[in-house]
Amino acid sequence: MNSRHAEPPTDRRLDAKRWSAPARIVVSLLLAWHVVGLLVWPLSVPQSILGDALRPIYRPYLEAAYLTHGYKFFGPDPGPSHLIRYDVARADGSHAQGVFPDRNEHWPRLLYHRHFMLSEFVNSQPPDADVDPRLPWERRPLSAAEQTYVRSYADHLLAANQGQSVSLELVEHLIPEPADVLRGMKLDDQRLYRVRPLGTFTGKMP
Amino acid sequence: MNLVVNYFRELGRATLDGWNRFWFTPADAATLSLIRILAGAMLLYTHLVWTIGLDSFFGPHAWISPDAAAQSARFSLGPELEQVSQADGRQPASYVWSYFWLIESPAALWTVHIAALVVFAMLMLGLASRVVAVLAYLAAVSYVNRLPGALFGLDQTNCMLAMYLMIGPSGAAYSLDRWIAARRAGKRLAAAAPTVSGNIAIRLIQLHMCVIYFFAGLGKLHGETWWRGDALWGAVANLEYQSLDMTWLAGWPLTIAVLTQVTVYWELFFCALVWPRILRPIVLAFAVPLHLGIAFGMGMITFGLAMLIGCLSFVPPWLVRRVFDGAAAREVENKTEARAGQGRGAQGASEAAPVPRRFGAVAARSARVK
Numbered sequence: 001m002n003s004r005h006a007e008p009p010t011d012r013r014l015d016a017k018r019w020s021a022p023a024r025i026v027v028s029l030l031l032a033w034h035v036v037g038l039l040v041w042p043l044s045v046p047q048s049i050l051g052d053a054l055r056p057i058y059r060p061y062l063e064a065a066y067l068t069h070g071y072k073f074f075g076p077d078p079g080p081s082h083l084i085r086y087d088v089a090r091a092d093g094s095h096a097q098g099v100f101p102d103r104n105e106h107w108p109r110l111l112y113h114r115h116f117m118l119s120e121f122v123n124s125q126p127p128d129a130d131v132d133p134r135l136p137w138e139r140r141p142l143s144a145a146e147q148t149y150v151r152s153y154a155d156h157l158l159a160a161n162q163g164q165s166v167s168l169e170l171v172e173h174l175i176p177e178p179a180d181v182l183r184g185m186k187l188d189d190q191r192l193y194r195v196r197p198l199g200t201f202t203g204k205m206p
Numbered sequence: 207m208n209l210v211v212n213y214f215r216e217l218g219r220a221t222l223d224g225w226n227r228f229w230f231t232p233a234d235a236a237t238l239s240l241i242r243i244l245a246g247a248m249l250l251y252t253h254l255v256w257t258i259g260l261d262s263f264f265g266p267h268a269w270i271s272p273d274a275a276a277q278s279a280r281f282s283l284g285p286e287l288e289q290v291s292q293a294d295g296r297q298p299a300s301y302v303w304s305y306f307w308l309i310e311s312p313a314a315l316w317t318v319h320i321a322a323l324v325v326f327a328m329l330m331l332g333l334a335s336r337v338v339a340v341l342a343y344l345a346a347v348s349y350v351n352r353l354p355g356a357l358f359g360l361d362q363t364n365c366m367l368a369m370y371l372m373i374g375p376s377g378a379a380y381s382l383d384r385w386i387a388a389r390r391a392g393k394r395l396a397a398a399a400p401t402v403s404g405n406i407a408i409r410l411i412q413l414h415m416c417v418i419y420f421f422a423g424l425g426k427l428h429g430e431t432w433w434r435g436d437a438l439w440g441a442v443a444n445l446e447y448q449s450l451d452m453t454w455l456a457g458w459p460l461t462i463a464v465l466t467q468v469t470v471y472w473e474l475f476f477c478a479l480v481w482p483r484i485l486r487p488i489v490l491a492f493a494v495p496l497h498l499g500i501a502f503g504m505g506m507i508t509f510g511l512a513m514l515i516g517c518l519s520f521v522p523p524w525l526v527r528r529v530f531d532g533a534a535a536r537e538v539e540n541k542t543e544a545r546a547g548q549g550r551g552a553q554g555a556s557e558a559a560p561v562p563r564r565f566g567a568v569a570a571r572s573a574r575v576k
Contacts, residue, residue, distance in 0.1 A: 018232065018402060019230055019402050024226065024229075024230055027229070027230075027406070028225065028229065031229060031406070031410075034410070035413060038413070038414060038417045039417065042417065042421035042424075042425075045425075046428075059301065060301045061301075063279065063300065063301035063302050064301045064302075064303065065347075065369065066347045066350060066351065066362075066365045066369075068282070069362045070421065070425065071362075071417065071418045071421040071422050071425070072421065072422065072425030072426075072428075073359055073422045073425070074422075074426070074437070074441065075422065075425030075426040075428060075429055075432070076425060076426065076428035076429030076430075076432070077429035077430060077431045077432065077437060077440065078431065078437055078440030078441045078444065079440065080444075081444055081445070081446035081447065083446070101446065108255060108258075109449070109505050109506075109507065110251075110252065110255045110360075110507075110508050111255050111258055111259055112505075113358065113505065113506065114255075114259065114263070114356040115356075116446060117355065117356050117357060117358050118269055118270075118355050118356055121354070121355035121356075122355075125281070144281070145277075145278075145281040148273075148274050148277050148278075148281070149270070149274055149278075149355060151274075152268075152269065152270055152271040152273075152274040153269055155267060155271060156262070156267050156268060156269045156271075159267035160262070160267065173444075173445060173446060175439070175440050175443050175444060176443055178436075178439055178443075178455075178456035178457075178459065178462075179456075181443065181453050181456040182456050182457055187443060187444075187445040187448070187453065188445055
């Protein structure tokens with residue numbers, strides 16, 4: 001007598017019969033599709049041959065499901081942070097100046113972080129292909145993506161401050177070396193900042 | 207030759223059995239329900255904060271205009287966009303969607319925002335759970351797709367949890383749905399029966415967490431500082447992130463190196479080490495200081511907590527019931543122990559079963575002692 005049949009049924013065995021074989025096959029295929037899909041964007045950031053092969057197949061699903069993430073948190077290296085400084089000029093000659101993110105203005109912390117991501121987002125855009133890579137960061141022209149976002153920020157600032165024109169600059173805040181901090185350097189030492197002009201904008205986007 | 211054939215036959219059978227056991231063993235919904243409460247609370251808080259900046263981020267003059275948001279999906283394509291554009295001069299279609307693209311008036315904006323907050327609150331409380339789980343996911347994705355540029359890991363984790371809460375019966379425990387059902391029945395209800403869909407939802411969260419950690423670790427190996435061992439300094443000495451001054455670590459390079467390397471290796475091997483039950487508590491214990499460090503040291507409290515909510519998927523339902531159900535859970539454990547005693551021939555108690563036999567016996571003994 002087969003001992004497997006002699007065993008008293010456990011909960012698990014009874015429960016396994018709740019889903020029919022065809023149902024399990026269909027769900028298994030969907031699960032396999034989804035689980036493989038989870039790997040596609042992480043394999044594509046940065047670019048890889050496998051990621052390039054799978055992305056066209058999976059893109060509709062992953063975009064629709066909001067699964068287009070590389071999950072490279074704090075990778076490849078924790079780098080300097082970026083802020084955007086602005087100066088809005090009004091018709092009456094007054095100015096509204098500020099920076100985002102700004103801990104004094106943006107509260108709670110999550111809202112501060114949202115503004116922080118706006119400035120980081122501009123910096124994270126790759127330069128256009130025809131840009132000379134030897135150009136220093138401060139003099140690099142805005143890529144098409146950067147222009148789109150910076151123009152959008154400019155329009156927001158103009159509307160929020162009833163401005164006529166706005167000048168923006170990207171401020172990079174470098175990380176000091178541990179040895180410098182041990183020698184007394186503060187994290188907001190002016191030597192740790194460098195500036196890249198983003199342009200002056202007037203009126204609405206055409 | 208027979209040896210090889212037998213090996214592959216056995217491998218196929220074992221894979222099939224393992225696959226069925228992994229995905230299709232019914233699970234108690236206690237863990238999923240706990241995740242529903244916490245993820246619902248996180249979604250509610252995250253979107254409540256949008257209320258402060260609703261006009262700035264979603265209004266007619268938002269930081270990211272609707273046009274810039276629509277173009278963002280195309281920019282993110284990179285080389286693929288170039289290939290398609292060069293091939294036939296057309297831009298590839300975008301599958302990114304958001305109901306905010308249909309909204310123009312401030313009144314409509316406030317209406318859908320308040321409706322979304324109500325949905326997230328209902329999810330947290332477990333009211334009409336199956337319906338609001340779907341609505342919560344649709345709302346959460348609509349917000350993030352309207353706002354490329356203002357997002358970070360929190361939004362990815364929020365949407366991931368909302369997605370999988372749609373799949374299982376997340377309101378089967380610790381919910382107003384359950385409380386209302388008990389009121390209607392006029393008696394205390396027994397725990398809801400384990401379900402396959404509840405197990406699938408938990409398994410998907412578990413696998414997704416493994417994917418996140420693995421690629422987070424792999425991405426770090428791409429960088430010099432993570433390999434060298436001073437990456438943590440880059441996080442500590444970043445003034446814009448800093449919420450706790452830890453720059454005294456400048457004089458402790460070896461400590462920074464150890465913390466940096468432990469982070470990388472923990473992330474890389476999480477996907478393997480979290481599955482054996484004996485290692486799981488240790489692996490999960492490492493997640494707590496890591497994410498609380500991100501939460502309180504770098505000011506990303508929401509992100510740190512959201513990742514810990516995801517890690518909860520690895521906590522077995524029997525443990526959740528022990529913590530939250532007290533006496534009722536011990537009753538279930540005693541019954542399970544009795545059943546396990548009958549079915550001693552069964553191989554490998556499933557993780558998804560209400561109480562693993564060994565733990566059930568221990569729990570029952572401790573209940574008797576008390």
